[in-house]
Amino acid sequence: MKLSEIKNHLSKLDKIAFQLPNGELVPSHFHVTEVGKITKDFIDCGGVVRSETVINFQLWEANDYDHRLHPEKLVHIIELSDRIFKFDDLEIEVEYQGKETIGKYNLDFNGTNFLLTNKATACLALDACGIPEEKVTEESSCCSPSSGCC
DSSP: OBHHHHHHHHTTOSSOOEEOTTSOBOOTTEEEEEEEEEEEEEEOTTSOEEEEEEEEEEEEEOSOTTOOOOHHHHHHHHHHHHHHHOOOSOBEEEEEEOSSSEEEEEEEEOSSSEEEEEOOOOOSOHHHHOOOGGGOOTTTOSSOTTSSOO
């Protein structure tokens, strides 16, 4: 989900709910403790230099049961962050504390809830790293080797 999309959805909602991939809802007393821009510069296994930039939301829950984040407040936080960081209409990545470590999720919307969707690793240089095509499956890669996305 891109920044423009979440702002559009928030403008039509009375309350915000985030749903984990297992169907559970993030407790309603969550806070968005960070909104920022993360840039990752890296070299893939084929030697290609790459750069990715996402907008990052960090969800956090505490024992503060008396406060709820309302859509207009989140829009305000996003707009303040945008004035400072000059966001483009980038994809949003969400961090949320799991039982053992922080999980990173993509974001989607089902008309009611924001869906935290699983992220997956993939080889970005399949043609250069020597993995036989039959070893690459839809499960292990976000795209097929012949799709041109890598």
